Every structure is written in C-alpha cells, then in structure tokens.
Amino acid sequence: MKLLLATRNAKKLVELQRILGGVSLVGLDDVPAYEEVPESGLTFADNALIKAREGAARTGLPTVADDSGLAVDALNGMPGVFSARWAGRHGDDAANLELVLAQVSDVPDPLRGAAFVCAAALASPDGREWTVHGEMRGRLVHVPRGTGGFGYDPIFVADGETRTNAELGPGEKDAISHRGKAFRALAEIIRTELG
Amino acid sequence: MKLLLATRNAKKLVELQRILGGVSLVGLDDVPAYEEVPESGLTFADNALIKAREGAARTGLPTVADDSGLAVDALNGMPGVFSARWAGRHGDDAANLELVLAQVSDVPDPLRGAAFVCAAALASPDGREWTVHGEMRGRLVHVPRGTGGFGYDPIFVADGETRTNAELGPGEKDAISHRGKAFRALAEIIRTELG
Secondary structure: OEEEEOOOOHHHHHHHHHHHOOOEEEEHHHOOOOOOOOOOOOOHHHHHHHHHHHHHHHHOOOEEEEEEEEEEHHHOOOEHHHHHHOOOOOOOHHHHHHHHHHHOOOOOHHHOEEEEEEEEEEEOOOOOEEEEEEEEEEEEOOOOOOOOOOOOHHHEEEOOOOOEHHHOOHHHHHHHOHHHHHHHHHHHHHHHHHO | OEEEEOOOOHHHHHHHHHHHOOOEEEEHHHOOOOOOOOOOOOOHHHHHHHHHHHHHHHHOOOEEEEEEEEEEHHHOOOEHHHHHHOOOOOOOHHHHHHHHHHHOOOOOHHHOEEEEEEEEEEEOOOOOEEEEEEEEEEEEOOOOOOOOOOOOHHHEEEOOOOOEHHHOOHHHHHHHOHHHHHHHHHHHHHHHHHO
16 A cells, blocks of 8 residues: 655654654655645644645545644643744744743743643545544753753653653653654554545 | 732722722731732632732731622633733733734624623631622723723723823723622622621
8 A cells, every 4th residue: 555644844754754653754845746735724633634634635645644742731722733843933943942932931830741742633635534643742941951952851850750751762752752652643543444 | 897808009099989989998018927828719709808818817807808800701701811911921011912903803893892800809717708700891902902900901992081091081991890899789788797
C-alpha cells in the first residue's frame, strides 16, 4: 500500500515510516500536484483534516496529515493552533517561546501546567476520514534548557521527567510525544481499515 | 460614607464617583498606607479581590477594585488577565494590540468575536466581600481606527455599533462598557449592604 504524508518535514516522514513499517510512504515533495492550503482551522483536528483531504483529492492516495502545538493551562489552552506564529511571524521559534515565557512570567509553578497536543487525520480517496489525538502533559520551566527538538521544546518538561524536551534524545521524545501517540493510533486504523 | 477605589487612574475615579453619587470616594493617591500587590490571579475576579482586600485591610475603608481585559473567542478568551502585558512588557498598548491582530490575522470575520470583560470587587473591613461582572460583546476589526479610549479600543467594535470603541465619545462608551456595567451593579450592592 502507498500512503501520502502531507508534510515537507523529513523528520516526520521518517518517524511515521518507522511506526507504519511495511507501508510505502511518500511526502509532499514527491507529489507536485499538491497545493498548499492555509491552516485556517480553529482546532488541530480541523487543520489536519484540511491537509489530509487536499492530499487525497489531489493524488488519489490515502493521506495522513497532522497539526500540533502547545496548550498552556494559564493561557486557556493557547497558543494552540497559533503555536507556530504566536509572536506574529510564522516559524520564529525563539520569539514564540520568549513571548510565552513573558506572558506567564508571574504564574507560579503549580499553575504552569501545559500539554503538547497533536491531531492526526487520515483521508481516504473514497471519502472516509479518521482523526485521532495524542497528548503529552507537563509543565513550563522559567528558563529555556537544551538544544534538541524544536519549537517550545526548551521550555517544556514532560510529566515524569526532569529534563526539558530539548534535553531528551529523539528516541526518548518519540516514545512519549504527542505526535508519536497520535501516529501510533493512526497506524492501527490504517492497518485495520485500509490494510 | 467614605469608600476607597483601589486605583491611581483618575478617569476611573471620576466614572465611579458619577455612578455612586453621594458617596465620598478616595483613590490610592489619598491613602499612603496602601502597598501595591501583584495581580497574580488567573481570573479578573481574583485580581479585583486581591486589590480590594488589600485596600480594606490597610485603610479600614470599604474598598472597590476592578480588573478588566479583552477576551478573544479565537484565542480561547485570552489575552484575558494578561491583557495589559500580552506582548511581554506591561502597558505597551500598541504592541499588545498589534500582537492580537497578528495572532488572529487568518481568522475570518464570523469567528472574530470578542468581549471586554470587567470584574469589580468590594471588600468591607468587616470581612464581607462581593464580586460582580460586566461584559461588552463585539468583534475585532482588521485595522485599528480612532484615537479615543486606550488599550484595545481601536480594534474593537461593540455589538450594535459600526465605530470602534476608540471612535466613541467617553459618555457613549461608559453607557455600554464592561466597566460601566460592573460599577453600576456594585453601586447597587454598596447602597443596599453598606448604605
């Protein structure tokens, strides 16, 4: 079976490939027909579905897409779907992270809970759709630590950990991450529904 | 009856005085004993109560305090209690407003609902406490308009209006504002409970 993952991120491709095993996975760089769609949804699931539908419609392949971000308790679950552009410009990880730290600077430790959340969607060319969620609970630290990962990883410590996500090895992070959980749930659906 | 309004904002003093009529109102600049307390609450009501309690404890006067901000639907009710320092520095109205506009730049008009929210608290030196809320529903525009008001007024149009809050006269704004509503509700409590 051939499957499209609607991403240009090679790391995500490798991660999903490892989880899916025998499936033949391609990315957006392999399917020129795909047109970027604005991530205009107000939920992670909406955004993942938008991308998965576009992929299935353009290529005729079952398509997986994901959207994820950081949900801070003291910010009512934001930055949420705006995680990648919280400070106003898309993809400025350092500015986004510094802004969140500044916004919660007066919030004491017991109230600094947060979660990385991932929605992963699967759209089949026959019109069927599935959405799953993965979550990694933890808390925000006060000063960034670590050089691994990306995004908000340097300010997030997962439950049961003392190291920030940016201080974990890639394998350690995959095992507990929101995206790992969502992709594993989707792998099960792919096997049973499309296999 | 003498009452403390825990603010250094002369405009708020005048507004509450107008609503309360015969009560003798003093502000923080009249009571040197008051010490600034950090607004560390996660709700407007918490912050208003913190200030009202401090005022009543320090001065022995029944004390009114308020906390208010902008709650944007697409931001899950944020900036909320962080309205005055949303961009990271306290009181930078222009930066706060520009950041909110950038964060919701892709959010279409039907989903740009927002509300100005005010909690007003009254603490009596005998330990009794009351909290009331006022809300002004409306929506965010895309480009700031008007020079009146302060804070997020230039990007907010109240329900039933076509002008932004910053284009309204002070009297027009008071009549429909979150703070006006909360203060009028508190005035009723002051008359019946402390009068």
